[in-house]
Amino acid sequence: MESEKGDDNPKIIYVNKQKFSVKADSLNAKQILELAGLDDEYDLFLVHGQKAEKLETEPLVIKNDMYFNAIIKSAIYG
Numbered sequence: 613m614e615s616e617k618g619d620d621n622p623k624i625i626y627v628n629k630q631k632f633s634v635k636a637d638s639l640n641a642k643q644i645l646e647l648a649g650l651d652d653e654y655d656l657f658l659v660h661g662q663k664a665e666k667l668e669t670e671p672l673v674i675k676n677d678m679y680f681n682a683i684i685k686s687a688i689y690g
Contacts, residue, residue, distance in 0.1 A: 620635070621635075622634060622635050623635075623674050623675060623676045623678075624676055624677060625644070625674065625676075625677075625678045625679075625680065626677075626678070626679045626680065627644060627645075627647070627648035627650075627656075627680045627681075627682055628648065628680075628681060628682050630648060632647055632648065634647065634674055636674055637673065637674060638671040638672060638673050638674060639671065639672060639674055640667070640669055640670065640671045640672065641655075641656040641667040641668060641669065641672075642669070644656055644667075644672075644680060645682060648682060650682050653684055653685055654682040654683060654684055654685065655667075655682070655683050655684075655685055656680055656681070656682050657680060657681045657682075657683065658672070658678065658679075658680055659679040659680065659681055664681060667680075
């Protein structure tokens, strides 16, 4: 998945421990879920050490080695 404003150096992100390479400078939760082959039945969380932040609709600046957890909405997480 690429954005129109991506740079030439792909960044590596992880969704549920799966590695993905992205060229986009920013993505929102829906785009990251789509990249991982998941749909809107999932919530996406950005992992910060032992804490996780639920992502909503606003774009997130993508940096190398970001970790995300995609959890089905009916599950309790946190």
